[in-house]
Amino acid sequence: MRASSEKKKVQNVKEHIPFYILILPAVVIVFLMNYLPIYGVLISFQDFMPGDKILSDTTIWVGLRNFTRFFRDVQFWSLMKNTFLICIEGFIIGFPLPIIVALLLNSLKCKKFGKFLQTIFTVPHFISLVVLVGMLNLFFGRYGLINNIFAELGLERYSYFLEPAAFRPLYILSSNWQDFGWSAIIYLAALSNVDPQQHEAAVLDGATRFQRVIHIDFPAILPIVSVMLIMSIGGLMGVGYEKALLMQTDGNLGVSELISTYVYKKGLTGVPDQAYATAIGLFNSVINVVLLVIANTTSKKFSENSLW
Numbered sequence: 001m002r003a004s005s006e007k008k009k010v011q012n013v014k015e016h017i018p019f020y021i022l023i024l025p026a027v028v029i030v031f032l033m034n035y036l037p038i039y040g041v042l043i044s045f046q047d048f049m050p051g052d053k054i055l056s057d058t059t060i061w062v063g064l065r066n067f068t069r070f071f072r073d074v075q076f077w078s079l080m081k082n083t084f085l086i087c088i089e090g091f092i093i094g095f096p097l098p099i100i101v102a103l104l105l106n107s108l109k110c111k112k113f114g115k116f117l118q119t120i121f122t123v124p125h126f127i128s129l130v131v132l133v134g135m136l137n138l139f140f141g142r143y144g145l146i147n148n149i150f151a152e153l154g155l156e157r158y159s160y161f162l163e164p165a166a167f168r169p170l171y172i173l174s175s176n177w178q179d180f181g182w183s184a185i186i187y188l189a190a191l192s193n194v195d196p197q198q199h200e201a202a203v204l205d206g207a208t209r210f211q212r213v214i215h216i217d218f219p220a221i222l223p224i225v226s227v228m229l230i231m232s233i234g235g236l237m238g239v240g241y242e243k244a245l246l247m248q249t250d251g252n253l254g255v256s257e258l259i260s261t262y263v264y265k266k267g268l269t270g271v272p273d274q275a276y277a278t279a280i281g282l283f284n285s286v287i288n289v290v291l292l293v294i295a296n297t298t299s300k301k302f303s304e305n306s307l308w
Contacts, residue, residue: 044279066279102187121181133246162251190221226305234292
């Protein structure tokens with residue numbers, strides 16, 4: 001029996017060789033771009049200077065000194081607060097939005113109009129961050145469209161890019177506008193697998209459109225929602241530096257300085273302190289891993305959906 005089982009496994013592998021060859025380039029790229037550079041985090045435990053070898057006889061190991069230095073940094077709590085607030089507020093708005101949009105688009109009777117709306121919602125995803133921030137300046141800059149309208153109405157101009165209170169709303173709402181249509185695609189794909197006979201039976205039973213969405217459509221995408229929720233929580237503190245850096249001004253620096261922008265400045269500008277910057281980045285990654293494990297464990301405990 002065991003020999004027969006082993007023979008069947010070998011035969012199965014041989015049958016799928018073309019698929020393994022097809023996926024091999026993607027595996028190689030992921031390994032080279034995502035896994036191979038991981039050994040570079042070793043410099044967070046070193047007294048590292050640009051040009052030094054990561055592993056050599058002259059490597060100076062300092063243990064957790066770079067981490068304790070960050071914990072004692074006067075900006076530590078400010079960076080944690082700014083990063084957490086912009087991530088959690090963005091998550092609260094951005095996670096349910098594509099789900100709602102997908103359910104609404106799927107509920108439209110005119111499918112052609114639904115496809116048109118889906119295209120309109122998806123297009124902003126392909127706008128680069130530089131262009132997006134330029135658009136924000138054109139609309140919300142001191143002499144942008146909104147302020148020009150205010151001036152015509154006799155109202156005072158408002159400096160959206162200088163006022164700290166305006167940074168998070170601009171950042172979060174523009175990010176959600178750019179990505180919600182793209183994120184809705186995966187839920188629309190899941191909704192396409194719903195058996196139309198379920199809706200027909202529900203209509204015969206007198207169910208309204210809203211009731212069918214709640215009791216047929218949403219349960220159909222619930223496993224996908226659970227997995228996406230776990231992944232979103234796992235990357236909760238992983239906000240990038242590019243957009244925040246482009247929107248950053250002296251006026252809003254108190255709320256726009258995030259862990260990612262701080263890492264960028266410490267590691268690549270002025271006098272680079274790459275060991276310190278790597279330690280901060282590693283600390284942020286550890287937080288994301290902890291959140292991912294907690295989210296996956298909780299989902300596994302209360303439902304049948306989890307990543308592992």
